[in-house]
Amino acid sequence: MVYRSHVLICNGTGCTASKVPEIMARLEKALAEKGLEKEVKIVKTGCFGLCEKGPIMVVYPEGATYCHVAPDDIEEIVNEHLVKGRIVKRLLLGDKDVEDVAKSLDNVGFFNRQVRIALRNCGVINPEVIDEYIARDGYMALAKALTEMTPQQVIDEIKKSGLRGRGGGGFPTGMKWQFAANQVSDQKYVCCNADEGDPGAFMDRSILEGDPHSVIEAMAIAGYAIGANQGYIYVRAEYPIAVQRLQIAISQAREYGLLGKNIFGTDFSFDLDIRLGAGAFVCGEETALMTSIEGHRGEPRTRPPFPAVKGLWGKPTILNNVETYANIPVILLKGADWFNTIGTEKSKGTKVFAIGGKINNTGLVEIPMGMTLREVIYDIGGGIPKGKKFKAAQTGGPSGGCIPASHIDVPIDYDNLLELGSMMGSGGMIIMDEDNCMVDIAKFFLEFTVDESCGKCPPCRIGTKRMYEILDRITSGKGEEGDIEKLELLAENIKQSALCGLGQTAPNPVLSTIRYFRDEYEAHVKEHRCPAGVCRALLKYFIIPDKCKGCSLCSKKCPVGAISGEIKKPYVIDQNKCIKCGVCMDTCKFAAIEKK
């Protein structure tokens, strides 16, 4: 069936939460009323990456990209655009005054600076229709591997591509596959890590929601390469849309015989199952993940033996991240040499980042390795809101660290980030401006690891808790001389003695903030002062007598009656009563209240 127009609507988690179901219903109804159901096709897609501007809708053939679409806009889009062919310019993303809409996106740095490999199909195809994946060369790489290549040739191509794991560690994927392929065993397994526990990261979710078949295809290829006939996708139950799309995709692949027995008429058979995780951070660690798949409590164990030797149920197993897998089919089709043209010396290809925090374009971006932080923040991210100053970017989540403004021009790749005391991690990137307190940030991440520590080993269970207590003391104005040194000592000991990656990396956010912002720590400890004005216990509110008009508004709003004075004369705050809630500052019409 050929339609004269396709209307693509984002059905990612972000947009779905902003009334997309209602928008879809209104659109279907409006099309039916105009008798356009046979002319206009509605296509559900995955995330476009620009969730901040969602819901996103793209109308073809014009390619008009509409943002912040509300249910009440649907009538206008149908009557104007779909019936009369007049673009609804007020909803256009990007340049609203162009003659040719295709050009409206030309100046939107968010899109044109990206290189999309892992996200190639997100926002382009309907993830619930396998034919659309196939139309974009889906399953061709599997066909090529099975019919034209030996398992060793597949591994060699992946090795040559230089692909490194996108789940955090950055281990060379081809080498991992080689280890597992070298094992002799009656049974091997292929696993996919879709636990995505890093707070703020959502690239794996978006790939599963927007392009589930790319992961399925890659896992079958991995199965062929290492000699496994069964795979498991470990995904957190908190991702209901991703789980549902995966289920649909797996059953469609089975129906087409792309999973199951004798794929493409060869003697290779492979099948996949989903295992749901309860959303514990530690279950993203490979040994804990496998223990959890086996049906036990998700706790890590010591390595070696590595999973490639003894993994799931004691059998050789490979585990890769969702984004790592999403790269595989493209590498096999276009070749390792092509992949090698993108990226830096030791980090090939692209990386998807979820940018959040103090940035204008919150969202999901895929950049070539080697792009600088400055380009990511200003060209793609649209800069810092309200013209504030960039202070640091946190990458690698609770296992990573921060990159201060002085290193904004460093090319982003695995090795440079490690050298700066941070890491690539799974791709969370939180941008911080002058109003963020670095001690507070470190405390935030440590609180997360204290909560998520599984409790099996003492360095992590007790050590991170002690570190947290020291940070809590510092941020509440009770810091003592020597606290910073104690933090450093504890951190080194935990890093060296914890059982798994969770504990070994937990001190990183603290160490890296001490490394670059020691003066802020010292201000907290020695002067009981928070330079960024974040730590409440260290703040005091004052009324500036020269600016106060004596209107009495603040004293009426103060919930504890801490402000007193005479009308038309400057008021005063009683520091003993003040609970530092900030209401007075928000109410004052003359900006006469300051916090120090």
Added chain:
Amino acid sequence: MKSIEELKAIRDRTLKEMSIRDNEDKMRIVVGMATCGIAAGAKNVMNAFIDELNKRNINNVTVSMTGCIGICRLEPVAEVFDATGEKTTYVKLDAEKARRIVAEHIVNQKVVTEFTVGAAER
């Protein structure tokens, strides 16, 4: 799935349906669909364009609509833009003429002079 040929067949079939979503340097046919155009039968003309392109397996031409082109007495009107942006305006169309434009202008790259606005105005 027993063979790559089967997979390729699905790919090619679906690609045809999806080609509308990819608008890089293509020929475009734009049909005037304001009140005047619709009253004069522009909808039939558009459907004929789409149908004929589809029959001939032509995927690199998009058909879209626009508002009033400004020559209401000559409706239905369609403009054909080639890949370089060169424009030909066809007027007083019907389904039959639309099919001929596909056959001659799109396939054989020859402007159908007799249907152009230039010919109508003479």
